[in-house]
Amino acid sequence: MQFRxxxxxxxxxxxxxxxxxxEQREALGERAGREVVLARIVDLMPDASAKRHSxxxxxxxxxxxxxxxxxxxxxxxxxxxxxxxxxxxETIGGSGPEILAVAxxxxxxxxxxxxxxxxxxxxxxxxxxxxxRKNGKGVGFEAAVSAAIPIIKGLNECLxxxxxxxxxxxxxxxxxxxxxxxxxxxxxxxxxxxxAQAKGYAEADPTLDINGGDAGHKLTLVLRLAFGLELAFxxxxxxxxxxxxxxxxxxxxxxQGVIKLICHAQRVGDAVHAAVCPxxxxxxxxxxxxxxxTNAIRVMGRYAGEIVLIGQGAGSLETGxxxxxxxxxxxxxxxxxxxxxxxxxxxxxxxxxxxxxxNIVFETADMPGMTGIVTTAxxxxxxxIDTVSHNRHQVDHAEFAIATMSCTRAQVEWAVRDIQAxxxxxxxxxxxILPILV
Amino acid sequence: MQFRxxxxxxxxxxxxxxxxxxEQREALGERAGREVVLARIVDLMPDASAKRHSxxxxxxxxxxxxxxxxxxxxxxxxxxxxxxxxxxxETIGGSGPEILAVAxxxxxxxxxxxxxxxxxxxxxxxxxxxxxRKNGKGVGFEAAVSAAIPIIKGLNECLxxxxxxxxxxxxxxxxxxxxxxxxxxxxxxxxxxxxAQAKGYAEADPTLDINGGDAGHKLTLVLRLAFGLELAFxxxxxxxxxxxxxxxxxxxxxxQGVIKLICHAQRVGDAVHAAVCPxxxxxxxxxxxxxxxTNAIRVMGRYAGEIVLIGQGAGSLETGxxxxxxxxxxxxxxxxxxxxxxxxxxxxxxxxxxxxxxNIVFETADMPGMTGIVTTAxxxxxxxIDTVSHNRHQVDHAEFAIATMSCTRAQVEWAVRDIQAxxxxxxxxxxxILPILV
Numbered sequence: 096m097q098f099r100x101x102x103x104x105x106x107x108x109x110x111x112x113x114x115x116x117x118e119q120r121e122a123l124g125e126r127a128g129r130e131v132v133l134a135r136i137v138d139l140m141p142d143a144s145a146k147r148h149s150x151x152x153x154x155x156x157x158x159x160x161x162x163x164x165x166x167x168x169x170x171x172x173x174x175x176x177x178x179x180x181x182x183x184x185e186t187i188g189g190s191g192p193e194i195l196a197v198a199x200x201x202x203x204x205x206x207x208x209x210x211x212x213x214x215x216x217x218x219x220x221x222x223x224x225x226x227x228r229k230n231g232k233g234v235g236f237e238a239a240v241s242a243a244i245p246i247i248k249g250l251n252e253c254l255x256x257x258x259x260x261x262x263x264x265x266x267x268x269x270x271x272x273x274x275x276x277x278x279x280x281x282x283x284x285x286x287x288x289x290x291a292q293a294k295g296y297a298e299a300d301p302t303l304d305i306n307g308g309d310a311g312h313k314l315t316l317v318l319r320l321a322f323g324l325e326l327a328f329x330x331x332x333x334x335x336x337x338x339x340x341x342x343x344x345x346x347x348x349x350x351q352g353v354i355k356l357i358c359h360a361q362r363v364g365d366a367v368h369a370a371v372c373p374x375x376x377x378x379x380x381x382x383x384x385x386x387x388x389t390n391a392i393r394v395m396g397r398y399a400g401e402i403v404l405i406g407q408g409a410g411s412l413e414t415g416x417x418x419x420x421x422x423x424x425x426x427x428x429x430x431x432x433x434x435x436x437x438x439x440x441x442x443x444x445x446x447x448x449x450x451x452x453x454n455i456v457f458e459t460a461d462m463p464g465m466t467g468i469v470t471t472a473x474x475x476x477x478x479x480i481d482t483v484s485h486n487r488h489q490v491d492h493a494e495f496a497i498a499t500m501s502c503t504r505a506q507v508e509w510a511v512r513d514i515q516a517x518x519x520x521x522x523x524x525x526x527x528i529l530p531i532l533v
Numbered sequence: 534m535q536f537r538x539x540x541x542x543x544x545x546x547x548x549x550x551x552x553x554x555x556e557q558r559e560a561l562g563e564r565a566g567r568e569v570v571l572a573r574i575v576d577l578m579p580d581a582s583a584k585r586h587s588x589x590x591x592x593x594x595x596x597x598x599x600x601x602x603x604x605x606x607x608x609x610x611x612x613x614x615x616x617x618x619x620x621x622x623e624t625i626g627g628s629g630p631e632i633l634a635v636a637x638x639x640x641x642x643x644x645x646x647x648x649x650x651x652x653x654x655x656x657x658x659x660x661x662x663x664x665x666r667k668n669g670k671g672v673g674f675e676a677a678v679s680a681a682i683p684i685i686k687g688l689n690e691c692l693x694x695x696x697x698x699x700x701x702x703x704x705x706x707x708x709x710x711x712x713x714x715x716x717x718x719x720x721x722x723x724x725x726x727x728x729a730q731a732k733g734y735a736e737a738d739p740t741l742d743i744n745g746g747d748a749g750h751k752l753t754l755v756l757r758l759a760f761g762l763e764l765a766f767x768x769x770x771x772x773x774x775x776x777x778x779x780x781x782x783x784x785x786x787x788x789q790g791v792i793k794l795i796c797h798a799q800r801v802g803d804a805v806h807a808a809v810c811p812x813x814x815x816x817x818x819x820x821x822x823x824x825x826x827t828n829a830i831r832v833m834g835r836y837a838g839e840i841v842l843i844g845q846g847a848g849s850l851e852t853g854x855x856x857x858x859x860x861x862x863x864x865x866x867x868x869x870x871x872x873x874x875x876x877x878x879x880x881x882x883x884x885x886x887x888x889x890x891x892n893i894v895f896e897t898a899d900m901p902g903m904t905g906i907v908t909t910a911x912x913x914x915x916x917x918i919d920t921v922s923h924n925r926h927q928v929d930h931a932e933f934a935i936a937t938m939s940c941t942r943a944q945v946e947w948a949v950r951d952i953q954a955x956x957x958x959x960x961x962x963x964x965x966i967l968p969i970l971v
Contacts, residue, residue: 115836119696126693237691243837245691252690253675253683255564256857258557381843384822398553398854399681405819405841416836419694431866 097130098426101174103197104187105138105155108211108238110148111415112184116422117150123419127426134180137170138162171197175204182207182425184418190214195222202226202234207432209421211238211414217312217328220319224433233432235421240313241266241390243413244406248424249394250320257396259321261361263532266313268388268408269304270336270356272296274344274373275386278353283341296388306335307356307371314358314371321360321394322367323439332445334372342487343527346456346496347375349484350531353383357532359446370446375454375531382532447504452481452531454498455507458523461493468521469497472513478502492523498531535568536864539612541635542625543576543593546649546676548586549853550622554860555588561857565864572618575608576600609635613642620645620863622856628652633660640664640672645870647859649676649852655750655766658757662871671870673859678751679704679828681851682844686862687832688758695834697759699799701970704751706826706846707742708774708794710734712782712811713824716791721779734826744773745794745809752796752809759798759832760805761877770883772810780925781965784894784934785813787922788969791821795970799887800879808884813892813969820970885942890919890969892936893945896961899931906959907935910951916940930961936969 100116102109116123116133123131133154138144139162141155156162156170174180183201185208187194194215201208203226210216216223216239227234237247241264245253265271269291276287288305291297303309311333318324318331336356347354352375360369376383381403385391390408395401407413425432459465466483473480479500486495499507511526538554540547554561554571561569571592576582577600579593594600594608612618621639623646625632632653639646641664648654654661654677665672675685679702683691703709707729714725726743729735741747749771756762756769774794785792790813798807814821819841823829828846833839845851863870897903904921911918917938924933937945949964 111836115694119694122696123694243834243840245687245840248686248691249683252862253686253858254854255861256553256557256561256854256859258560381822384819396681396854398549398850400845400848400851401843402681402683403841403843405839405843407838410838412836413838416692416694416834420691421694423693424690428866428869431869 097132098127098181099132099134099179100182100184100422101135101137101180102133102184102186103137103171103174104185105136105144105148106186107411108414108418109136109138109184109186110144110150111411112186112418113150113154114148115412115415115419119419123423127423129426131422131426135174137167137174139167175200175206180206182209182422185210185212188212190218195219198223199226202230202232205230205232207233207235207425209235209418209425211236211418213239213309213312213316217315220316221325227433231430233425233430235418235425236316237421238414238417240316241392241406241408242410242417244390244392244404244408245417245420246317246392246404247320248420249404250317254394254396254399254402257398259362260395260397261359262317262321262392262394263382264317264358264392265355265382265385265390266358266392266408267304267310267356268390269297269301270310271385271390272388274336274339274354274356277339277341277344278348281341281345284337284339305337307333310356310358310371314360314369317358318360318367318369322362322441324367324441324443326443330443332370332372334370336373338527339373340527342494343456343529346454346484350375350454350482350498352377352531354529355382357382359532361449362441363449365440366442366444368444368446368449372446373529375529377531377533380532446530450501450503452499452501452533453504453507454496454529454531456494456496456527458492458494459521460523461488461491465493465521466495468518469514473497473499473510475513476502476506476510478506478510504528535570536565536619537570537572537617538620538622538860539573539575539618540571540622540624541575541609541612542623543574543582543586544624545849546852546856547574547576547622547624548582548588549849550624550856551588551592552586553850553853553857557857561861565861567864569860569864573612575605575612577605613638613644618644620647620860622860623648623650626650628656633657636661637664640668640670643668643670645671645673645863647673647856647863649674649856651677651747651750651754655753658754659763665871669868671863671868673856673863674754675859676852676855678754679830679844679846680848680855682828682830682842682846683855683858684755684830684842685758686858687842688755692832692834692837692840695836697800698833698835699797700755700759700830700832701820702755702796702830703793703820703823703828704796704830704846705742705748705794706828707735707739708748709823709828710826712774712777712792712794715777715779715782716786719779719783722775722777743775745771748794748796748809752798752807755796756798756805756807760800760879762805762879762881764881768881770808770810772808774811776965777811778965780932781894781967784892784922788813788892788920788936790815790969792967793820795820797884797970801887803878804880804882806882806884806887810884811967813967815969815971818970884968888939888941890937890939890971891942891945892934892967892969894932894934894965896930896932897959898961899926899929903931903959904933906956907952911935911937911948913951914940914944914948916944916948942966
């Protein structure tokens with residue numbers, strides 16, 4: 096019996112899926128235990144999509160060069176009503192009510208759903224998984240987190256014999272490209288962003304990549320799978336990389352580390368501390384070696400210890416490969432493919448409550464005694480100091496950094512307020528505080 | 534309905550499995566969709582095993598401190614005949630006919646089998662998978678290759694949307710520990726081995742770790758899953774690390790690389806070229822960063838590009854965690870858990886037929902003109918030279934290395950024979966030839 100697949104939206108990712116389905120038809124059939132067939136593609140621009148991805152035009156719905164939105168809706172409806180379609184790949188994108196309705200409609204029509212849509216899932220995965228269970232169908236979303244890295248099946252099917260203690264990941268290739276560029280060439284953020292845009296690693300509007308939003312969508316999904324935490328995306332603390340300076344990068348280097356945008360989640364008793372934020376990753380941690388647009392995820396298991404998964408986090412065929420693996424999984428396992436994720440009573444807590452080492456960059460007036468003022472205030476908060484960096488004397492001010500031993504973010508902030516209160520004018524601007532990942 | 538598990542052989546690995554099953558009972562039940570229960574342990578030394586792993590004695594068969602082999606056989610028979618046992622973990626070890634009979638007996642008794650026994654599987658996996666299919670049961674062996682790294686489910690369930698082009702792995706922790714030690718401290722092989730034995734990273738008889746046998750067992754399994762290649766373990770070319778010298782390590786360092794024992798398999802058309810052998814891994818390759826007893830596997834997909842998985846390749850709880858993930862998988866997916874591995878018509882070919890860069894270390898008489906003699910002979914085989922290392926002048930001889938551009942091993946060997954034939958006495962001993970992994 097054939098396993099028939101329709102693709103809704105055939106742009107970069109959908110086109111990759113269609114190509115792999117056509118090129119690997121025989122091998123996929125053997126792996127799935129039944130023939131896997133590309134049955135139908137619905138796209139607003141069928142001619143252009145067919146040409147761009149070298150896919151025969153006959154797979155596309157509609158006759159002309161373009162479908163009107165009404166025609167596209169009608170074609171999608173036909174797919175959902177077609178009893179011979181077993182699985183629908185949603186690669187339209189967006190997270191508004193229309194796309195949610197399409198995704199839910201797939202499941203309610205008794206078909207499996209596969210999607211790479213992290214924004215939609217971050218908001219509505221509970222809703223979609225409920226619809227899947229009700230209809231005895233599966234939802235595949237391997238491609239939604241770090242594309243080619245098998246972290247979703249990794250958590251759902253592979254690391255199931257363990258108790259996960261923490262997860263730290265580089266899950267946004269654009270920001271990693273920018274930070275790698277700043278590290279390798281001493282560039283400032285704005286120059287590195289322009290370079291990323293010129294090379295196609297960053298969109299014209301890079302907001303979601305830069306502000307931690309995209310990484311936050313992914314961490315939201317990972318928190319649900321790894322810890323059963325039903326959090327709302329909005330509740331996840333996020334900080335972007337646009338405030339990272341060339342000076343911060345240099346201080347990180349001086350203390351044997353590099354700055355990375357890290358999705359971090361750590362279990363402590365009944366709480367999971369989580370955030371997306373730039374962190375200084377020490378050279379001893381493998382994540383520090385991951386440069387450019389590559390993604391990497393480090394899972395610490397109570398029993399297995401450290402497991403690191405590395406791969407491409409974006410790209411047409413890279414993402415397509417992950418989606419096709421979901422298709423094979425659903426064709427093979429059917430209803431058994433539903434993830435059995437336990438919901439738990441974990442509390443989501445901010446990362447700042449954890450005891451972590453911090454690096455604090457102070458801009459100060461260039462006058463003697465500043466190091467004493469700052470280190471004394473830090474000592475008063477019972478924070479142990481690990482290293483004091485070289486002082487960089489500028490024209491009219493100085494910049495230096497202090498790396499602490501483990502403490503809470505609140506302790507660091509009290510120390511800063513102490514300096515500000517007792518030595519007005521000593522600090523020029525707010526110190527820049529980054530957690531350190533060992 | 535409970536899912537009941539028996540463990541045969543409760544040493545290092547079996548004990549890890551039992552501990553995790555007891556400590557994680559609730560979480561495992563939620564993930565499996567049914568209660569996962571440790572039902573029975575059979576071990577020759579129940580008192581000692583219970584004490585060592587802090588497992589209540591009541592789980593063990595037998596009353597005394599020891600079971601006779603006949604008593605153990607009878608207890609194993611009871612487990613196989615018990616209709617309330619769903620899955621049997623075989624952690625006895627060995628690959629002789631008795632252990633094959635036990636493993637086959639588990640499947641013929643209508644129970645799932647989970648094992649970490651790479652030696653048994655390398656010889657008999659086809660036999661066991663046939664028995665599993667016939668009885669509608671599954672065989673889990675996640676722990677058999679690189680313990681905590683999810684490479685088995687990775688290949689069977691996760692990277693199924695791709696066409697694998699090559700796999701290169703560090704799959705033996707002992708040899709990696711020894712080579713890392715030689716690299717970090719300039720030690721010779723014998724000293725590094727003694728250190729590994731003193732620290733418990735190498736057994737008193739380290740033969741299988743040192744000669745590539747253990748890594749070969751693992752690559753045999755990986756070749757079956759990744760390429761459907763039904764090879765006999767004996768047909769896989771293997772070379773160990775006992776011939777690697779401190780000088781080779783130094784030459785590797787000079788050319789920006791480190792020596793690792795690599796399991797390599799590469800698809801070219803209808804052939805898969807494979808071998809276990811020491812290779813020089815360039816610093817640009819992530820595998821070069823994997824030190825100590827850690828394992829790492831790099832998969833190149835036609836679509837996904839490079840995927841690297843890193844984790845612990847041994848240890849009681851690390852291996853136990855992988856076995857328990859198999860238990861959850863089989864409890865959840867039942868008959869659907871059978872891997873659908875296609876058999877293919879690939880030819881297994883030696884690695885030496887591939888065009889690879891090579892490093893050749895020459896020991897020569899210490900006299901002028903040697904570099905010219907050697908490089909001329911290499912040029913006559915139409916091999917391009919990448920770098921000529923610094924010449925190390927010793928008391929009565931010299932040592933230098935030449936790194937080539939891509940060529941076959943046969944070309945390199947013809948060049949060596951050319952020198953030997955035309956300049957008798959110029960070379961002291963056989964040159965040491967290592968492929969380079971970029």
